[in-house]
Amino acid sequence: MASIVERPKKDGTSTFQVKWRQDGDWQIERFGDGPAAETFKRLVEAHGNQWPHGWVRGEGFVEEPAIPGDVPFEKWAARYIDRLTGIEERTREDYHRDLRIHFSLLRHTTVTGAVVPATIANLTQDDVTDWVRAEEAGEPDPEHEGKWLRRPADPKSIANRHGLLFCIVQAAVDATPQLRTTNCCKKTKLPRTDDHTTEEMTFLEREEYQRIAAEITDPGARALADWLISTGMRWGEATALQVHDLKLNGTRPTASVQRAWKKAKKGTPGGAFYLGPPKTKRARRLIALSPVQVALAREQVAGRKPEDFVFRAAMGGEWRHANFYNRKWKPAVEEAVKKGLPKRPRIHDLRHSHVAWLIGANVPLPAIQLRLGHESIQTTVDRYGHLVSGLDDDIMAAVEAAMAAPTAAASGGLRRVV
Structure with missing residues (x-):
């Protein structure tokens, strides 16, 4: 506890000392009147018998100089x-x-x-x-x-x-x-x-995905899930895909990603979502389609107008993430878990699994970057680079081939020196 000691002066006035122990040493501050000393004493005690923050001995509270134009x-x-x-x-x-x-x-x-x-x-x-x-x-x-x-x-x-x-x-x-x-x-x-x-991502093996897909009884929902994992498209991109975005004939069938569902500002008239541009500039891209994907797409667009959505819910409208997750995906995952599936993947994990399958097939990361629509290759490397260890055998084989002794015909009799 701090205390106040009054010190009379020869002229009849007094000074007032506030004294307290801090870390074993006596601390003293002087005042010309009792009320000021009392106020300071309470400040010291409120700070646990320490000098109050911002207080300079002999000067009081010292503020930093104001900066012209400064604002909160x-x-x-x-x-x-x-x-x-x-x-x-x-x-x-x-x-x-x-x-x-x-x-x-x-x-x-x-x-x-x-x-x-x-x-x-x-x-x-x-x-x-x-x-x-x-x-x-x-x-x-x-x-x-x-x-x-x-x-x-x-x-x-x-x-x-x-x-x-x-x-x-x-x-x-x-x-x-x-x-x-x-x-x-x-x-x-x-x-x-x-x-x-890595903890946030779940990678499904092909057999594991098939176990979940087998539990999705709605054909339209099953088709959307198959499309997500086989193309690596984001949910908002795949569900915004329209019939005229597909090129299913010719030697190189493609799906053109031109738009995606966006979450609207709260209170916006017309609903919580709207169609806007993809996530980044590079997300606007062409995705090559395999014959299986072409067949899947043809089933979805048969008899549809160019501006219709490729994937539609049971009532013919666009899919909403919450509805698909709660009514289709989550029940299928839970049923597969009951039957022994050791994972609980999210819908977005279908995109991660797609990448894992490409890396397992030795597809280079720059090609994966373009397919996913990542703005930077660094994003692809940071997120999926740890999966590339499966290429070690190929890397070692390439190094061995480069370092191997050249043939006599090609080297003119030169020998490799290691």
């Missing part, structure tokens, strides 16, 4: 998000949600240790690191053990939010007049995402 971080970020171009309104809404829920955790710690609200100009690298740690840790519910007020964020989500944060701060660096000279997000050490990638 949330105000700057909201303005940045509102002015973004080239994004869908659903994406803009997601960014604003991240701002409300996650970026509201940002705080600035001053050089004196005081924690103050974040502004676009006062954020530091340490502040960003503290935010990442808060995202990782989450916030347990103090009143309910095992429950959360805010769940810990996974590494991929943190990386995505950090990318948005980087752009928001960079806008202040590029602003006129300039509000920052550097981007405090540049050297942030983010949690590793690769430790979670």
Whole structure:
């Protein structure tokens, strides 16, 4: 506990000393009047008998100098998000949600240790690191053990939010007049995402997929599942495929991916989904079809108009993910599990399984990138590169062939030196 000691002076006035022990040593701060000393005493005790954050001995609370044009971080970020171009309104809404829920955790710690609200100009690298740690840790519910007020964020989500944060701060660096000279997000050490990638994906062997497919009794649902796993198309792409997107005659039959289902902004008239462009520029692509896929497609489009969807639900409308999953896919998986299937794949795992089959057939990753519509080969490598170990024999054979001794005719009698 802190105490106040009054020290009378010769002129009849007094000074007041606030004394307390901190880490075994006496600490003293002096005041010219009793009420100020009493206020400081309560501050010391509220901080656990430590110097209050932001207090400088002999000077009091010292604030950092104001930066001209500085604004609260949330105000700057909201303005940045509102002015973004080239994004869908659903994406803009997601960014604003991240701002409300996650970026509201940002705080600035001053050089004196005081924690103050974040502004676009006062954020530091340490502040960003503290935010990442808060995202990782989450916030347990103090009143309910095992429950959360805010769940810990996974590494991929943190990386995505950090990318948005980087752009928001960079806008202040590029602003006129300039509000920052550097981007405090540049050297942030983010949690590793690769430790979670393989756990999230389920790869089905052909026989395992057939066990699930055998439980799908609806012919239209079975055809869609067969198409997803045999083409590697995303759900939103396959269910948006229209009759005129198919070229089933000629020597090279193809399916043209030109659109995909998008989730609409909340409250949008006309429903929760709409047709828009594919996920990325490279996602707009041609997919080569095998004879089996051509036959499957012909069954689906017989008697249909060019603008009709290739895959349709029982009532003739487009498939919705929730309906297909809950009424067709999940019951089939559960039935297969009862009969011994050791996996519970999601619908998107059909795309992962397609890639695994291609890699197992020694199809090169760049070709797989083009078929999947990945924007970058790095995405393909990061997600599926660990499956390429099956090519080791081919690689070793190629190395052996390259290093083998040339024939006498080709080498002119030269010998290989190893």
